[in-house]
């Protein structure tokens with residue numbers, strides 16, 4: 376017989392009408408309360424952050440010591456190095472022997488670690504109190520050709536780079552595991568939303584999606600923390616957001632269907648209350664644009680967004696920074712003939728341009744974009760958004776760097792106000808920002 380629903384303090388697993396399983400609160404949560412925390416079942420530091428973060432505990436600091444063998448992995452101390460060895464062993468000698476040809480994707484690296492963990496971890500982990508990794512949905516019946524090809528490439532890469540140190544499961548099991556990780560995996564980001572790595576947090580993956588979420592997920596090193604961003608009453612379902620909420624309803628649902636195989640029916644998707652402001656058309660035009668003209672421009676915007684996404688996904692685009700800024704500026708000029716500056720497609724291109732300016736260390740130019748972004752961001756995103764907080768944070772740090780102290784402090788305080796709720800007041804990110812503000816005095 377079926378036992379009672381799995382529960383932890385404050386929440387329990389249940390069957391959500393029309394959504395399958397989910398999590399509901401069993402107690403009251405105020406805004407900013409920690410609902411639950413979940414250590415990563417498996418995780419991997421992204422290649423680009425090597426040397427900046429400890430591979431084992433994800434601590435960010437300058438003086439890390441590197442693995443003497445591969446000279447690629449960095450650690451706080453011997454304890455972290457020892458702790459990481461069972462996982463690092465999968466890659467250490469392979470990186471030496473393949474040299475520059477060692478190039479598994481981050482998903483492949485994560486899946487290799489999951490396979491190894493499943494070998495020696497036979498009992499349920501602290502990451503699976505509500506949902507076990509074995510129970511992850513794979514949605515294999517819904518994958519298209521593009522996804523199948525990616526999956527094939529991933530399984531081939533796993534066999535190529537990891538077979539020496541890993542008993543690789545049969546092909547069906549492997550395809551299943553990749554699909555499970557693709558729809559249940561998380562990316563870990565820092566306070567400025569820079570990508571740090573990939574991980575699986577089974578209990579967190581149990582939550583369903585909403586475009587006006589009542590909880591938010593942040594990371595303390597390799598632990599995911601779920602906090603309330605709205606008042607939550609006992610019996611209420613917990614919803615986090617799986618996607619970037621900047622975009623209008625149609626775009627959000629395209630993304631949800633493509634990556635997670637469902638269409639959202641949350642209040643925002645039903646009322647579409649923010650769509651008009653998100654797709655704002657310029658008011659002062661001599662001739663009002665025809666609907667077809669607007670449609671054409673939206674198509675143009677979506678195409679260029681998709682092209683940027685693919686370029687970033689497949690290769691290192693940063694060497695061509697100047698060209699990229701040029702493309703951003705051209706597309707902004709074109710879209711600006713119809714779209715208001717607060718239109719999300721305009722904001723998307725400005726965000727891209729800002730990223731490239733930051734990379735090129737063109738601080739003044741980055742500030743200009745940031746200033747245009749931050750206000751519309753706080754209108755389009757829901758309250759306590761990490762996207763808004765990180766924008767205040769980037770902007771505030773830029774001001775401080777350029778000796779604009781009063782503006783810097785004022786802007787950083789706005790970031791902290793959001794972060795107090797999203798990250799919790801004692802998070803080391805907040806301590807660090809406060810220190811940066813004081814050092815300016």
Ligand SMILES: [Zn+2]
Pocket residue numbers: 429430431432433434450451452455
């Ligand atoms: Zn460490």
Ligand SMILES: [Zn+2]
Pocket residue numbers: 442443444445446447448463467468
């Ligand atoms: Zn090594």
Ligand SMILES: [Zn+2]
Pocket residue numbers: 585586587639640641642643644
């Ligand atoms: Zn929705």
